[in-house]
Amino acid sequence: MLRVEDLHVDRGRTKVLQGINLSVEPGEIATLIGANGAGKTTTLMTLSGLLPIAGGRAEFRAERGPLDIGATSPVGLVRAGIIHCPEGRQIFGRLSIEENLQLGAYLSNDRDRIAQAVADIYEWFPILGERRALKAGNLSGGEQMMLAIGRALVAEPKLLLLDEPSLGLAPQITEEIFDALGKLNREKGVTMLIVEQNAMLALELADRAFVIENGRIVLTGTGKELLDDPAVFEAYLGVG
Amino acid sequence: MSDYLIQQIVNGLSLGSLYALVAIGFSLIYGVIRLVNFAHGDLLMIGAFMTFGLVASDMVPWAAIPLLVLAGGFAAGGLIERVAFRSISGAPMITGFIVTLSASIAIQNLALIFLGSQPRNFNFPEVFRMRLPIGGADVALIDIVIPAVTLLCALGLTTFIRRTRVGIAIRAVAENPFAAQLMGISIGRLVFLVFGLGGALAALAGLFWSGKYGQINPLMGFLPGLKAFLATIIGGVGSLPGAIAGGYILGFSEIAFVGFLPPEYSGYRDAFVFGLLILILLVRPQGLFGEAEQERA
Ligand SMILES: Nc1ncnc2c1ncn2[C@@H]1O[C@H](COP(=O)(O)OP(=O)(O)O)[C@@H](O)[C@H]1O
Ligand SMILES: [Mg+2]
Numbered sequence: 001m002l003r004v005e006d007l008h009v010d011r012g013r014t015k016v017l018q019g020i021n022l023s024v025e026p027g028e029i030a031t032l033i034g035a036n037g038a039g040k041t042t043t044l045m046t047l048s049g050l051l052p053i054a055g056g057r058a059e060f061r062a063e064r065g066p067l068d069i070g071a072t073s074p075v076g077l078v079r080a081g082i083i084h085c086p087e088g089r090q091i092f093g094r095l096s097i098e099e100n101l102q103l104g105a106y107l108s109n110d111r112d113r114i115a116q117a118v119a120d121i122y123e124w125f126p127i128l129g130e131r132r133a134l135k136a137g138n139l140s141g142g143e144q145m146m147l148a149i150g151r152a153l154v155a156e157p158k159l160l161l162l163d164e165p166s167l168g169l170a171p172q173i174t175e176e177i178f179d180a181l182g183k184l185n186r187e188k189g190v191t192m193l194i195v196e197q198n199a200m201l202a203l204e205l206a207d208r209a210f211v212i213e214n215g216r217i218v219l220t221g222t223g224k225e226l227l228d229d230p231a232v233f234e235a236y237l238g239v240g
Numbered sequence: 241m242s243d244y245l246i247q248q249i250v251n252g253l254s255l256g257s258l259y260a261l262v263a264i265g266f267s268l269i270y271g272v273i274r275l276v277n278f279a280h281g282d283l284l285m286i287g288a289f290m291t292f293g294l295v296a297s298d299m300v301p302w303a304a305i306p307l308l309v310l311a312g313g314f315a316a317g318g319l320i321e322r323v324a325f326r327s328i329s330g331a332p333m334i335t336g337f338i339v340t341l342s343a344s345i346a347i348q349n350l351a352l353i354f355l356g357s358q359p360r361n362f363n364f365p366e367v368f369r370m371r372l373p374i375g376g377a378d379v380a381l382i383d384i385v386i387p388a389v390t391l392l393c394a395l396g397l398t399t400f401i402r403r404t405r406v407g408i409a410i411r412a413v414a415e416n417p418f419a420a421q422l423m424g425i426s427i428g429r430l431v432f433l434v435f436g437l438g439g440a441l442a443a444l445a446g447l448f449w450s451g452k453y454g455q456i457n458p459l460m461g462f463l464p465g466l467k468a469f470l471a472t473i474i475g476g477v478g479s480l481p482g483a484i485a486g487g488y489i490l491g492f493s494e495i496a497f498v499g500f501l502p503p504e505y506s507g508y509r510d511a512f513v514f515g516l517l518i519l520i521l522l523v524r525p526q527g528l529f530g531e532a533e534q535e536r537a
Contacts, residue, residue: 048422078424090419092412099408106409107424155424 001026001061001191002047002159008055009039009046016042018215019056024159024208029185029192031202031223033236034212040195041087043212044161047193048084049074062158079107081158087195088167089148093137097128100136100147104154114154121150124180142173149180159191166198174198178205199236203227211236243377248499250374254383254452256491257390261445262468263475263483264397265317265438271478272414272434275336279320279343281465283439286316286347287446288456289355292362302365309447310440317439321432329428344462351458359457362450386448393441394484401480410434414478470517476530485528489520 002024009017016039024030032040045051046069047058053070060067062080069077092100101121105114122129125146131139136147145165152160165181166174178201184190196202203209206223211232219232226232262284269277290312294305324343328335363369370381401407412420413430421427449464450456471490475482493516497509505512520528 050421074421075424075426078422084422086419086422090416090422092415092419094415095408095411099411102405103408103412103420103423103425106405151423 002059002193003061004043004047004056004058006056007043007046007053007058009042009051010054011042011051015054016215017046019217020212020215021217022210022220024191024193026191027185027189028207029181029194029205030208030210031194031196031206032210032212033196033199033202033226035236036197038212039215040212041163042215044084044086044163044193044195047077047161048082049077060159075107078155081156082161083152083155083157083159084161085148085152085163085165087163089141089144091136091139091144091147091151093135095136096133097136097139097147098132100151101128101154104151105156107155117154117156121153124153124184125150141169142177145169145173145177146180149177149184153184153188153190157190159193162192162194164195164197166196166201174201181205199232200227203232243375244499246375246377247379248495250377250379250383251499252492252495253387253488254491255495256488257387258445258448258452258464258487259468259471259490260484260487261390261393261441261448262464263471263487264394264480265442266469266472267475267478267480267483268410268434268438270472271480272410273325273431274333275325276340276469277320277325277435277438278337278340278465279324279347280340280438280442281461281463281468282344282347282351283313283316283320283442283461284446284449284464285351285456285458285461287313287443288450288460289351289446289458290443291447291450292360292456295362295364306444306447309443313440313443313446314436315439316443318432318436320439321435325431325435326428344465348458348462355458357458359455361455363454364451368451380452382448382451386452389444389448393444394480397437397441398480406430406433467513470514472527474517474520474527476527479527479529479531482527482529489528490517 004020004022007017007020008015020043032043034040042051046053049069049072058069060069060080060082067080101118102114105117108114127143128147128150136144139147165177169177181192182205185192194202203223203226209221209223209226210217211219211226219226262281265280266277269275287309290309291305294300294308300308320343324339328339368382372379372381372384401410409420409425410430412423413425413427417427467490468487471486472483474489475486490513494509494513497512498506
């Protein structure tokens with residue numbers, strides 16, 4: 001579904017990504033873990049067309065054939081089904097919950113489908129349904145995360161990019177969110193690429209995992225393999 | 241109520257509406273991209289000259305003229321976006337300031353070259369200069385039409401922004417352009433739309449202005465533009481209801497200063513109006529309807 005080969009991306013004069021190789025197959029959850037500043041957010045922003053590619057290749061296998069991510073506009077990538085749920089949630093605080101969800105389906109013209117998709121979100125996260133007319137800025141951190149995920153799901157993602165869904169949330173809330181993500185993957189078949197600093201949670205959930213260090217992928221394996229890898233344990237799972 | 245008072249209220253409503261029509265565009269554009277478009281007032285002049293040209297050509301039916309002026313204003317506003325603004329997108333605020341100021345000067349000078357510096361007298365045909373007796377006062381029809389049309393425009397625009405998908409997208413871009421992009425919203429297109437809408441309303445104000453005062457010239461947009469900008473600040477930049485309220489506050493106070501101050505002061509009305517602005521901002525720096533500046537994501 002997603003194939004990234006030797007991807008290089010600069011931000012300003014800094015060479016941030018210096019050879020990223022990763023792939024995600026349909027229906028699976030992949031995770032990209034690594035320390036703060038390693039280049040995780042940069043990777044996701046590149047995959048949604050927001051940063052230019054300096055070298056290498058990123059290809060999205062859509063229904064209508066392969067799509068060169070570097071040559072496609074952000075709007076084109078959303079239309080193709082790459083939906084990015086950004087770091088820090090970035091919900092529209094001054095808009096109502098309902099309006100936030102509507103915007104998730106901005107490119108769709110099928111009103112019935114949008115209404116159904118929004119209703120589905122309210123079923124998944126009843127708390128959002130109860131407060132649909134409330135300004136989203138009034139929600140708690142966990143609820144805002146649900147809204148951000150809901151907003152992404154309304155777009156009917158083929159590939160959902162999630163940037164640190166655990167950021168700033170209490171451990172218990174984080175677990176609820178990850179449970180929901182696992183359930184979404186199992187029941188709706190949503191393919192995901194999850195970026196996390198909280199490696200333990202991500203690896204438990206993931207079918208496939210990539211470890212990024214200073215803009216390079218240094219380790220690849222199944223979630224289980226990396227969980228059991230002493231090097232990973234020491235670097236990312238140990239205390240401190 | 242004395243007929244004098246009625247007359248003054250009508251005058252205030254009418255002038256305030258013209259400021260409000262221009263202020264709406266300032267506010268929309270600022271709200272979405274945090275840019276003060278100094279060329280915005282010149283769209284009023286462009287609307288006035290379009291009206292003049294259409295009337296003089298005698299080729300289109302009367303009813304079509306406002307629609308053509310709206311369309312022309314939309315195009316002119318959009319053109320400013322394409323030519324002046326798009327080329328500098330992503331540049332710091334001060335660049336936008338300079339570029340739109342330059343655009344304003346360029347538009348004024350082009351108008352001076354091609355239209356001449358002489359003010360032109362031009363009157364709407366007789367039917368449109370009718371006067372109505374209201375409560376003993378003798379009121380010009382156009383001074384009733386202007387507030388009525390302004391009200392319709394304001395309601396229409398507010399509904400558009402509140403209820404439609406594109407309106408929601410405009411608010412989303414205003415709040416968080418980065419996240420808006422992730423929704424598949426094309427920011428460039430929305431910015432073009434906002435410049436166009438603002439331009440259409442400013443041009444409509446130009447049509448009304450020429451009908452109300454019967455005289456037009458290439459620099460006529462400057463002062464109304466400046467005052468409409470003040471109206472947006474009084475109302476709270478970025479707030480539509482604020483821009484409209486600001487327009488009326490400015491219109492009414494200007495009329496009041498002229499109407500109720502001793503005649504020897506009326507020449508200084510702009511000084512009084514600007515003084516009032518300073519007073520309001522001392523009390524409420526964010527404007528009447530503005531939110532205190534929040535940190536943006
Ligand atoms: N807007 C930016 N301009 C220049 N450099 C940036 C920018 N954002 C991030 N960087 C740099 O890119 C590197 C990777 O950042 P990022 O992708 O955000 O890392 P992560 O998400 O893994 O924490 C960091 O060294 C950071 O300093
Ligand atoms: Mg990050």
